[in-house]
Amino acid sequence: MRTFHLPLVTLLLLLVTTSAQAIVLVAAELPPYVIRTQQGTPSGIAIEIMKEAANRLGEPLTIELMPLARAITQTVHRKDVLLIPPVRSTQREHLFYWITPLLDDEFVIVTDRRVHPNPLKVKDLPSLKVGTLRYSFGQYLLKQRINLASQTVATEELNAHKLQRGRIDAWVAAWNAILYNQHTGGFSADELVRGETLMRTPLYVAASREFPFSEGRRWQATLDEMRKDGSLARIIRQYNYQAPE
The missing domain is CATH 3.40.190.10 (Periplasmic binding protein-like II)
Structure with missing residues (x-):
């Protein structure tokens, strides 16, 4: 009986550990999209959008705040992180998996x-x-x-x-x-x-080209849902953001 349950318990523990693993968000410090605060927890429009998306997905979110150049380099070489809020350009097109636009x-x-x-x-x-x-x-x-x-x-x-x-x-x-x-x-x-x-131009959430496509689609679907139900617009209004007409 023991030899039957031990592998099963081990498998369950692995599944729990995997599901609880935090998504790492590499955030380029670009106010008002990503803002460093004195309290240590970053804020900003893009941060608030991603927090809401992570909450809907039921996934913890670990935020790593850094300058733009370092954020781009880190994301290119780390296949398990998301990046906000780069602009998509011909120069950067080949570097990332462009998951979805956040705002214009x-x-x-x-x-x-x-x-x-x-x-x-x-x-x-x-x-x-x-x-x-x-x-x-x-x-x-x-x-x-x-x-x-x-x-x-x-x-x-x-x-x-x-x-x-x-x-x-x-x-x-x-x-x-x-x-x-x-x-x-x-x-x-x-x-x-x-x-x-x-x-x-839109500002995006992006990832390494090796980021799992299925995971990227989950984030894309959730952010699309937030766009449709007005949650994105609500967050943007809180920052007095002047969206292009």
């Missing part, structure tokens, strides 16, 4: 009203100092569109300070990231002039 934003040019009171277009940028986030989609767009090497920094809030101090002439980033970091930098959005929109 627009990459735009902004300037300081005191220096450049008129909205700028892409064609105006080659003669100017333009700030972007290092390894960001904004940096990629400028290189792709006009072969412009921008001045890069580690956080978007640094771009807000550089624009305020006249160290850059223009700032290219996602519109909601600009608004958030302008505020946290201690400046008013009224000081900004919004110029040309470079691209409207």
